[in-house]
Amino acid sequence: EVQLLESGGGLVQPGGSLRLSCAASGFIFNNYAMSWVRQAPGKGLEWVAGISDSGESTYSADSVKGRFTISRDNSKNTVYLQMNSLRADDTALYYCAKDVSLWELQYFDSWGQGALVTVSS
């Protein structure tokens, strides 16, 4: 059974930093790309960042580019999201998601329970 367990969320002041972790199990971690997807309170889903299976390639949404960095440690089956220069509009539940790629089709077949990040003074 695939399990994705996020940790590291919390309350942080505007301009501060936070690092989220996602521990994966139940699948061959280094065979899959991974992503972070967030959901602001009462809002829809927004993709934040993604990383290839090897970790060599990373991608991010324009809204977080230059502030958030995704990384992974395949020896620990863990993906990270380093969040710097946090703003109030970064407040959201952050989900870790497992990517599946089928040629041009890419989607998320497993999701964690989420880590809540609140940016407030």
Next chain:
Amino acid sequence: EIVLTQSPATLSLSPGERATLSCRASQSINTYLAWYQQKPGQSPRLLIYGATTRATGIPARFSGSGSGTDFTLTISSLEPEDFAVYYCQHRKNWVFTFGPGTKVEIK
């Protein structure tokens, strides 16, 4: 950037009724579309990928159709547990896009 539009925003139906949800892409995306269900307080769950293929464990009352720019998620007969928010999703050039969602609520 591809924009996904979902309609209606809210669908009010009774258990046993048929639900038809629409997702429209701003340009052709072939069949590169997925659908997710999210219940209150829960993580999203994959329902459909490739526009028409049900994910593992998804009941047959859920079906997807469409290609190009117009897609439909159909729930043939609503069960009480199907009242939730549904999102469509596409990826191009490693940019993932979600639609704004359709809420299926009990009438």
